[in-house]
Amino acid sequence: MATVKAFALPHGVSPSTSEYCGTRESKENDIPPVEHVGEAVHEAVQKAWRDGFDPAVGPFVVLVTFS
Numbered sequence: 001m002a003t004v005k006a007f008a009l010p011h012g013v014s015p016s017t018s019e020y021c022g023t024r025e026s027k028e029n030d031i032p033p034v035e036h037v038g039e040a041v042h043e044a045v046q047k048a049w050r051d052g053f054d055p056a057v058g059p060f061v062v063l064v065t066f067s
Contacts (some may be wrong), residue, residue, distance in 0.1 A: 001026065001027060002025070002026045002066065002067070003025050003066070004023070004025075004064065005021060005067070006021065006023075006045075006065075007044060007063045008022075008053070008060070008061075008062050009060070009061040009063060010053035012058075012059030012061055013061055013063070019047070020044045020051075021047075022041060022043025022047070023043075024039050041062055044062060
């Protein structure tokens with residue numbers, strides 16, 4: 001199973017936090033479909049947005065990992 005995680009980092013790469021994380025799992029052993037990546041990113045950014053962080057204002061970074 002492949003997992004994609006997206007972390008919204010409203011203050012840039014440092015300090016990192018997993019508070020704004022979106023996760024999707026795929027039954028495939030390959031890279032998850034692009035829909036899973038987009039959904040994970042969307043979830044992470046929405047969580048940060050709800051807490052008042054604007055993704056259009058730097059240094060807002062979204063880090064995507066695959067495992």
